[in-house]
Amino acid sequence: MIRxxxxxxxxxxxxxxxxxxxxxxxxxxxAEHGSAEALLAWLADNxxxxxxxxxxFGEGRLNGAEATRRISASGGPAVLILTTYAxxxxxxxxxxxGACGYLLKDTPSAELERAVQAxxxxxxALSPIVQQRLLRRIxxxxxxxxxxxxxVLRLAAAGRSNSQIAxxxxxxxxxxxTHLAHTYAKLGVTSRTAAIAAAxxxxxxx
Amino acid sequence: MIRxxxxxxxxxxxxxxxxxxxxxxxxxxxAEHGSAEALLAWLADNxxxxxxxxxxFGEGRLNGAEATRRISASGGPAVLILTTYAxxxxxxxxxxxGACGYLLKDTPSAELERAVQAxxxxxxALSPIVQQRLLRRIxxxxxxxxxxxxxVLRLAAAGRSNSQIAxxxxxxxxxxxTHLAHTYAKLGVTSRTAAIAAAxxxxxxx
DNA sequence: TGGCACCTCCACCTTTCGGCTGATGGCGGG
DNA sequence: CCCGCCATCAGCCGAAAGGTGGAGGTGCCA
Numbered sequence: 001m002i003r004x005x006x007x008x009x010x011x012x013x014x015x016x017x018x019x020x021x022x023x024x025x026x027x028x029x030x031a032e033h034g035s036a037e038a039l040l041a042w043l044a045d046n047x048x049x050x051x052x053x054x055x056x057f058g059e060g061r062l063n064g065a066e067a068t069r070r071i072s073a074s075g076g077p078a079v080l081i082l083t084t085y086a087x088x089x090x091x092x093x094x095x096x097x098g099a100c101g102y103l104l105k106d107t108p109s110a111e112l113e114r115a116v117q118a119x120x121x122x123x124x125a126l127s128p129i130v131q132q133r134l135l136r137r138i139x140x141x142x143x144x145x146x147x148x149x150x151x152v153l154r155l156a157a158a159g160r161s162n163s164q165i166a167x168x169x170x171x172x173x174x175x176x177x178t179h180l181a182h183t184y185a186k187l188g189v190t191s192r193t194a195a196i197a198a199a200x201x202x203x204x205x206x
Numbered sequence: 207m208i209r210x211x212x213x214x215x216x217x218x219x220x221x222x223x224x225x226x227x228x229x230x231x232x233x234x235x236x237a238e239h240g241s242a243e244a245l246l247a248w249l250a251d252n253x254x255x256x257x258x259x260x261x262x263f264g265e266g267r268l269n270g271a272e273a274t275r276r277i278s279a280s281g282g283p284a285v286l287i288l289t290t291y292a293x294x295x296x297x298x299x300x301x302x303x304g305a306c307g308y309l310l311k312d313t314p315s316a317e318l319e320r321a322v323q324a325x326x327x328x329x330x331a332l333s334p335i336v337q338q339r340l341l342r343r344i345x346x347x348x349x350x351x352x353x354x355x356x357x358v359l360r361l362a363a364a365g366r367s368n369s370q371i372a373x374x375x376x377x378x379x380x381x382x383x384t385h386l387a388h389t390y391a392k393l394g395v396t397s398r399t400a401a402i403a404a405a406x407x408x409x410x411x412x
Numbered sequence: 413t414g415g416c417a418c419c420t421c422c423a424c425c426t427t428t429c430g431g432c433t434g435a436t437g438g439c440g441g442g
Numbered sequence: 443c444c445c446g447c448c449a450t451c452a453g454c455c456g457a458a459a460g461g462t463g464g465a466g467g468t469g470c471c472a
Binding site: 009010011012013014015016017018019020084105106107108109112156157158159160161189191192193194195196197198 | 215216217218219220221222223224225226290311312313314315318362363364365366367395397398399400401402403404
């Protein structure tokens with residue numbers, strides 16, 4: 001029997017998961033929480049085999065990736081991320097934090113069941129889209145801007161000018177321009193807005 | 207007894223709605239569909255009092271707003287939109303299409319029940335965030351770019367240059383620059399990327 | 413009929429951005 | 443130890459974008 005704890009801030013999703021998983025053999029939903037904090041508190045003096053965790057909780061709340069990090073650090077149960085969107089940053093962050101799987105909320109119920117079984121058995125469980133993202137990142141590392149380049153691009157996407165970015169990152173405008181130029185080359189574009197659009201489309205940032 | 211038909215492409219959400227609404231008195235979920243097309247086909251020879259409809263369906267599928275338009279046009283049941291995000295454009299489009307309500311998927315179950323009762327009774331049922339958006343739009347019309355200005359800004363956000371935008375919209379660069387300048391003034395910014403960021407943040411486009 | 417809002421267009425000027433070339437120091441792998 | 447990648451910086455030039463101030467046309471509504 002796989003004992004599952006759920007944490008998601010959407011009541012509709014929680015209810016759906018309970019309902020879908022409740023009809024599966026060998027699976028029991030033993031807890032249901034609306035925040036990562038509540039889940040962690042519950043885990044402190046309860047046990048389960050698998051956690052189904054959303055990534056985004058409300059403003060100012062502990063997010064799923066950080067919660068995953070804490071659960072893994074304390075030797076807790078396996079964590080399966082279940083969220084709406086899959087950006088490269090989110091995926092890598094969650095997996096790096098120790099999540100053993102990453103599912104999207106539009107997952108068909110059959111696939112959800114399979115993923116739960118797999119995750120509880122310690123196997124990785126990734127949505128097809130997530131697998132595709134990871135593969136692309138491995139097969140085509142040339143298209144991947146570096147962390148610093150992404151930092152600059154993110155600020156550009158937030159509407160900052162080159163000089164503002166330079167100020168915020170404590171570098172000169174020349175450096176900002178260099179980083180941006182590199183992202184343009186890697187993304188195959190020739191303008192700041194096109195780079196932002198491309199990065200957004202590829203899920204390089206939310 | 208309120209007879210409800212559900213259309214949402216997320217099995218988890220469908221299951222959650224059935225589960226939540228199933229336990230409410232005077233409410234019965236009489237149909238459950240994974241696409242707007244399936245819902246319309248079902249409505250052709252079935253009856254219900256209320257439709258709970260997602261806005262976004264998969265790539266290339268009929269979207270919720272257009273489905274709402276068709277249901278309203280044929281004198282069908284009341285439509286209550288239930289979706290994840292609330293951008294100004296989405297909200298106005300859906301309400302314009304004839305939806306009597308607009309809920310977000312993070313709605314607490316109590317509020318969901320209330321909204322369903324209200325919608326079935328013919329009253330409007332809007333999420334607080336949606337109400338706030340609409341109010342802001344009414345109270346502060348100066349901040350609202352015109353349709354044409356948004357068209358231009360949307361293309362800018364897609365990475366197009368002024369000359370590309372001019373070509374696509376069959377206008378001159380001067381006009382493009384004028385429209386953009388107007389959006390800058392209305393959004394309180396001074397650059398193209400800042401305008402895009404501001405528009406995105408305010409939900410002016412997805 | 414006279415605003416009023418919107419869309420369209422123009423010219424001139426300043427600022428910013430992008431492309432190019434080149435350079436330095438750090439850091440890790442072969 | 444050297445090579446390659448990364449982050450940092452510089453200067454120059456042309457192109458793109460933004461700021462200012464206008465103008466004509468349309469459609470709507472009081």
